Amino acid sequence: MAEHHESVRDGAWYRTYVVTWFWLLVITGLEIATVFLGLPRLAVILLLVTLALMKAALIAAYFMHLRHERLNLIFTIAAPLILIVILFLGVARDALNVFFLRQ
Amino acid sequence: MPTNDTTSGTRRSAALLGIALALLIVAAVVTTLAARSRWWLPPLASAQGRSIDQLFIATFGIISVAFVLVHGLLALFVWLYRDRGQRASYWHENRALELTYTIIPAIVMTGLTLSAAGLWSRIHSAPPPQALVVEVRGEQFGWKARYPGPDGKFGRIDPRHYSARENPWALDPADPAAQDDLVLDISTTGELHLVVDRPVEVRIRAKDVLHSFFIPAFRVKQDAVPGMVTSIWFTPTQTGPYEIACAELCGPLHYIMRGKVVVQTQEEYDAWLAQTRS
Amino acid sequence: MAHVAHAEAQAGHELSFWRKYIFSQDHKVIGIQYALTSMFMAVLGGLLAMFIRLQLGWPGQSWPLLGRLFPSGMPDGQMNQAFYLASVTMHGTIMIFFVLTTLLTGGFGNFLIPLMIGARDMAFPFLNMLSYWLYPPAIIILLASFFVSGGAAGGGWTAYPPLSALPGAAPGSGLGQTLWLISLALLILAFLFGSLNYITTILQLRARGLSMMRLPLTIWGLFVTAILSLLAFPVLLAAAIMLLFDRIGGTSFFVPAGLLIGSVPVDHRGGNPLLWQHLFWFLGHPEVYVLILPPMGMISDILANNARKPIFGYRFMVGSIVAIAFLSFLVWGHHMYTSGMAPVLGTAFMTTTLVIAVPSAIKTFNWLATLWRAKIRFTSAMLFALGFLSLFVTGGLTGIVLAQPPVDIYFQDTFFVVAHFHFVMASAAIFASFAGTYYWFPKMFGRMMNERLGKWHFWLTFVGIYATFFPMHYAGFMGMMRRIYSPQIYAHLQGLQPLNVFVSIAAFVLFAAQFIFLYNFFRSLFRGPQAERNPWRATTLEWEAPSPPPHLNWGETLPTVQRWAYDYSPPDMAEDFQPQAAPAAVPTGRSREGRGDGGHAR
Amino acid sequence: MSEALQVREQHRTTASAWGGGESPFAVPWAKLMMWLFLLSDAFTFAALLTGYAAMRITAGVWPGAGMKAADFFHVTTVVGPMTFILICSSATMAVAVGAARRGDHRTTVRFLALTVLGGLAFLGMQAYEWTGFIREGARLTGFVGELGGKIQPMFPATFFVITGFHGGHVTSGVIYLLVKTIQASRGRASAESVEITGLYWHFVDLVWVFIFTLLYLI
Incomplete structure (x- = not known):
């Protein structure tokens, strides 16, 4: 039932995983380095969020095999995530307002 | 078979429902007209309230039209198309019709959004510089108010200094601006005075x-x-006493959390302020 | 598929009574369990409403007889404030979460989904059983809170902190509030299990030929509802966890520094009360669509069936369900216009809220167009469906008033809001449930309900609802606040009392009328005439199965679907309906334009 | 529409992926259900993290004036390695899934066991990290001791609640994996069920990516 396309030849089928694993570690290293580089605050935040999103994408795409699923499943999983962004933006914008109205 | 209602049963139901829906329209209109004299918004006493009331009345007009339209059509259809042995038409798609009742509400809603957004931003604009500034505080279960002293500054607050009798506003005695602040209990003994x-x-x-x-x-x-x-x-526009209510559930005695506000002329207000301060 | 094989193996031997009726994995039994439990809770929630109306109609009046029944809540027969607020809170909580959500998705959803899509059962019957069996413990915990010290939660169904976070703030904020949170968390889990099942089942287990654009709108409503629950309830779960930590662990998610209860300083600092409102309404608004989308679907099917006419504008109907569902996640802030939320967000939320009016209008006019040149049969189900249409419009229109922040400044937290949501989501959803019960009762139990009693029930309920809730608009105009124990001390609310007395009496009549339904329901259960397979001559799949359907629903083979769900009165056919699974009939004459799929695939 | 057209339309419907009778995604139902569960769980974590963001924004300075979150944690010595271990366990899980798909039971069991070890190591280090943080004065209600007045009380509270919630997920994941390992060693775990276990485990890792970034680094 669980037939999937394999993108790598037999014998080296774990290569994708090793490569993914390697990149995840590299990005983690970069993340930790970013904190200690003393960059401007906004740059640090942007950089860290970008790196985190990249890691998440790697995990979902390769470890969770999302890349090898049908496109409609990918959309089904990814589309609702936009709501998280909306929730975050709404709450964060209002939290800023609360900050300014603090007594 | 239960589906085969007798024709008279169908006719009776259709007539009843049609009449009921028609009566509903009449009742809604009549009670609303009657309510205007007894059960309506309290008399208006502020400047921004005018625009709010106008927007409300406009919206109320729009929704009344929609209410009458839908219920009228519904009453008409249940009567006209009751089961009389005819065959229903196999008609289930009409792009032009559907787009019509998509676009018309969309236009109306756009209009409402724009007018309400304008009013909303006016209400939340910065207050004019000559505005009187007062503070009120809600607590279980009453309102208190604070006027700044002659220095025009509100003193610092520190909850550690709270005392129900001596220092109900929890003013910080170390702050000079706090010395002359006027604190009133506007639920029991005092009133919030406005000009x-x-x-x-x-x-x-x-x-x-x-x-x-x-x-x-x-x-x-x-x-x-x-x-x-x-x-x-x-901006209050009418002199006289008014009442403050609490509109957010705040505990068992929420319903008695009432306050008093008095709108006066500038002279009366000045006299009151001088008398209270002394 | 694996589960079917498993289920078939199970069907081979007789199940014990317990496995068959109590811990059953059959979606039909679970659906009926959900429905019956919800009915019990509905009576309870209704009773609480009667307490509220008793107090508001005659504040200060003593009722010695009731006082003897409820010595703690009504000492000397006079209701105390804490008991009043507990009634208000529990009425809301029970009706929204424990009645309507469970009845519509748990009851109708469980029963109808597999039958209407031609499946043998849910994708994961065991999870389905688990979902139901989280519900009774949640009820027990919720009801137990009436008997703890301080009584049940009294902070309203929205449980705004700090009132709900600080045990010292009110009698109901003690243990009662904690139990309320735990009970709700259990129920959220039940909804999550249910939603997982519904979505998977509808996506994966549709019968051959039943494409998404051939689904009956009931299934569309339930499907989209399940998605809403799946995505919105976790947010409330997270908020409930935070509130529990604030109450038990001493954290301060929702409690800022410097608060004094009486003159006792509160030992919390750093929190933000508005955060709860955001998270709560991020669930809360989709939740009201959880209560209205399944009714919209059910009503569409019942209208089409009894009008003997295809539903008008099927594609727009599906589109508007999806649009409403998506928009429902973007409007949560319209509950917070006066809350101190940033004004710019008020503008944004007003815009999204008014946009929702458009798909709602599409649905209303499509229903009306369905009735045009129809052949209407006035069964009890149809009467309730038409009643739904009226209530939905009446309640929906007042929503346009409330959506505008400047106007909402005045109406927020007044009885205008109470009237609005009692029409649009409470009454309308209850009408749809009644319509659904009269319509599907033959399929559920194999017996017919009494139509004469059904009509009496309809007329009393329809008139009762308008008499109860329409005058509440006027109380709102006058500025009567929600959740107040008595309006008597306010100058601006003088002259209101006759209105409140009228509403209370109407509410009592309305409540009493529901016993006609209960009598009809239980009498028909045992005494009703036997129902045939398809008593309403409907097109959808559930009517292909015997009444009541056997375990696994279908015989040897699953049905194959040939056409869309609304082939009523097709031209050139003697019958005025053609079931979805009926083999293609040989045409008798001229060309048959628009047949087959209703023009969807083109 | 003629009869022929109708027949053709029916063929087109039944031939489409969405035409019923099969999964439109070509995945087994249990796998779809796991994906949906993870989606819903993502919203729980998102709400918690949004709450955390609201706390931070409302507080202004975080965790206190002139301090960084990273000052309180052993980012390079403990939290970094924790992240490393979780990524590794995710990789071993992926290998186990790949092996299960090929019917290579020995490799499946071995790598599942490795994943369990990774999970346990992660939990152990998290316990160590919590202990250290508590020893510095962190409590659920706020900091105690000399730092007490200078640090936002919601700093330790959000930390404990969010990492605790994640730790709970890891713990249930370890139990889930343990069951799967035993089943696999007896040859009773299907490739599909191992893959579903894997999805859950990778999700736990994926959430940690955000927790690591948002709680420890930013």
Whole structure:
């Protein structure tokens, strides 16, 4: 039932995983380095969020095999995530307002 | 078979429902007209309330038209198309019709959005510089108010100095600006005094839980949120006494959390202030 | 598929009574369990409403007889404030979460989904059983809170902190509030299990030929509802966890520094009460669509069936369900216009809220167009469906008033809001449930309900609802606040009392009328005439199965679907309906334009 | 529409992926259900993290004036390695899934066991990290001791609640994996069920990516 396309030849089928694993570690290293580089605050935040999103994408795409699923499943999983962004933006914008109205 | 209602049963149901829906329209119109004299918005006493009432009346007109239209059509259809042995038409798609009743509501809603957005931003604009500034505080279960002293400054607050009798506002005695602040209990002994035709900015605090500062006659409502100072400004236009209510559930005695506000002329207000301070 | 094989193996031997009726994995039994439990809770929630109306109609009046029944809540027969607020809170909580959500998705959803899509059962029957069996413990915990010290939660169904976070703030904020949170968390888990099942089942287990654009709108409503629950309830779960930590662990998610309860300083600092409102309404608004989308679907099917006419504008109907569902996640802030939320967000939320009016209008006019040149059969189900249409419009229109922040300044937290949501989501959803019960009762139990009693029930309920809730608009105009124990001390609310007395009496009549339904329901259960397979001559799949359907629903083979769900009165056919699974009939004459799929695939 | 057209339309419907009778995604139902569960769980974590963001924004300075979150944690010595271990366990899980798909039971069991070890190591280090943080004065209610007045009380509270919630997920994941390992060693775990276990485990890792970034680094 669980037939999937394999993108790598037999014998080296774990290569994708090793490569993914390697990149995840590299990005983690970069993340930790970013904190200690003393960059401007906004740059640090942007950089860290970008790196985190990249890691998440790697995990979902390769470890969770999302890349090898049908496109409609990918959309089904990814589309609702936009709501998280909306929730975050709404709450964060209002939290800023609360900050300014603090007594 | 239960589906085969007798023709007279269908006819009776159709007639009843048609008449009921028609009566519903009549009843809604009649009671609303009757309600205008008894059960309506309290008499208006603020400047911004005019625009709010106008927007409300406009919206009310729009929804009344829609109410009558839909119920009228419904009454008509249940009567006209009751089962009389005819065959229903196999008609289930008409792009032009559907687009019509997509676009018309869309236009109406756009209009409402624009007018309401304009009014909303006016209500929440910065208060004019000559505005009177007062603070009110909601607590279980009453309202207190604070006027700044002659220095025009509100003193610092420190909850550690709270004392129900001596220092109900928890003013910090170390702050010189706090020495001359005027604190009133506007639920029991005192009243919130405002000046007619002079804008007032009310800063709203909460001592314990959420409350909501509600003056029906001014069309003013703003929650008192613990930990922050919300504010609202408006211009009273009629002298006289009005009442403050709490509109946010704040505990068992929420229903008695009432306050008093008095709108006076500038002279009366000055006299009151001088007398109270002394 | 694996589960079917498993289920078939199970069907081979007789199940014990317990496995068959109590811990059953059959979706039909679970659906009926959900429905019956919800009915019990509805009576309870209704009773609480009667307490509220008793107090508001005659504040200060003593009722010695009731006082003897409820010595703690009504000492000397006079209701105390804490008991009043507990009634208000529990009425809301029970009706929204424990009645309507469970009845519509748990009851109708469980029963109808597999039958209407031609499946043998849910994708994961065991999870389905688990979902139901989280519900009774949640009820027990919720009801137990009436008997703890301080009584049940009294902070309203929205449980705004700090009132709900600080045990000292009110009698109901003690243990009662904690139990309320735990009970709700259990129920959220039940909804999550249910939603997982519904979505998977509808996506994966549709019968051959039943494409998404051939689904009956009931299934569309339930499907989209399940998605809403799946995505929105976790947010409330997270908020409930935070509130529990605030109450038990001493954290301060929702409690800022410097608060004093009486003159006792509160030992919390750093929190933000508005955060709860955001998270709560991020669930809360989709939740009201959880209560209205399944009714919209059910009503569409019942209208089409009894009008003997295809539903008008099927594609727009599906589109508007999806649009409403998506928009429902973007409008949560319209509950917070006066809360101290940033004004710019008020503008944004007003815009999204008014946009929702458009798909709602599409649906209303499509229903009306369905009735045009129809052949209407006035069964009890149809009467309730038409009643739904009226209530939905009446309640929906007042939503346009409330959506505008400047106007909402005045109406927020007044009885105008109470009237609005009692029309649009409470009454309308209850009408749809009644319509659904009259319509699907033959399929559920194999017996017919009494139509005469059904009509009496309809007329009393329809008139009762308008008499109860329409005058509440006027109380709102006057500025009567929600959740107040008595309006008597306010100058602006003088002259209101006759209105409140009228509303209370109407509410009592309305409540009493529901016993006609209960009598009809239980009498028909045992005494009703036997129902045939397809008593309403409907097109959808559930009517292909015997009444009541056997375990696994279908015989040897699953049905194959040939056409869309609304082939009523097709031209050139003697019958005025053609079931979805009926083999293609040989045409008798001229060309048959628009047949087959209703023009969807083109 | 003629009869022929109708027949053709029916063929087109039944031939489409969405035409019923099969999964439109070509995945087994249990796998779809796991994906949906993870989606819903993502919203729980998102709400918690949004709450955390609201706390931070409202507080202004975080965790206190002139301090960084990273000052309180052993980012390079403990939290970094924790992240490393979780990524590794995710990789071993992926290998186990790949092996299960090929019917290579020995490799499946071995790598599942490795994943369990990774999970346990992660939990152990998290316990160590919590202990250290508590020893510095962190409590659920706020900091105690000399730092007490200078640090936002919601700093330790959000930390404990969010990492605790994640730790709970890891713990249930370890139990889930343990069951799967035993089943696999007896040859009773299907490739599909191992893959579904894997999805859950990778999700736990994926959430940690955000927790690591938002709680420890930013």
